[in-house]
Amino acid sequence: MNVFIDTDVVIEVLRGRNREFTENWQRLAASQVAILISPVTIAEVGAGARPKEQVAIARLFSPLICVPIDGLVGHRAGEYLLQYAKSHSVEIGDALIAASAVQSKSALWTRNRKHYPMPELKFYVSAA
Numbered sequence: 541m542n543v544f545i546d547t548d549v550v551i552e553v554l555r556g557r558n559r560e561f562t563e564n565w566q567r568l569a570a571s572q573v574a575i576l577i578s579p580v581t582i583a584e585v586g587a588g589a590r591p592k593e594q595v596a597i598a599r600l601f602s603p604l605i606c607v608p609i610d611g612l613v614g615h616r617a618g619e620y621l622l623q624y625a626k627s628h629s630v631e632i633g634d635a636l637i638a639a640s641a642v643q644s645k646s647a648l649w650t651r652n653r654k655h656y657p658m659p660e661l662k663f664y665v666s667a668a
Contacts, residue, residue: 542574543664544641545604546650547581547633554585554596564666568649569603577604578640580633613639620658628657 553565589597616639624630634655641648642660649664
């Protein structure tokens with residue numbers, strides 16, 4: 541199964557503070573599993589990046605597969621917002637990431653499962 545990476549995972553990998561987490565990322569990157577990312581994550585990371593971090597970010601993103609947000613993903617994200625925005629504080633970025641992961645039949649790797657109450661969403665369980 542493909543693995544879809546949430547923004548918080550990218551940030552943790554870039555920081556490199558947690559050795560076990562970083563080692564798990566390296567194992568995943570060295571495997572045959574496709575690692576997918578959303579344009580939402582690219583935007584969120586870019587919005588918080590400092591100029592000196594740009595090279596590391598580009599290096600991290602280069603082997604990842606960016607999954608486009610199309611009409612099906614947008615429709616599913618809208619359903620998630622309608623269902624979970626008030627009850628679980630799901631925001632549009634998380635709804636789009638969840639919809640992209642479900643649509644691409646991928647397991648989501650996130651450190652914030654509370655942002656993703658969707659029952660059809662599968663999660664990647666890291667060794668860290």
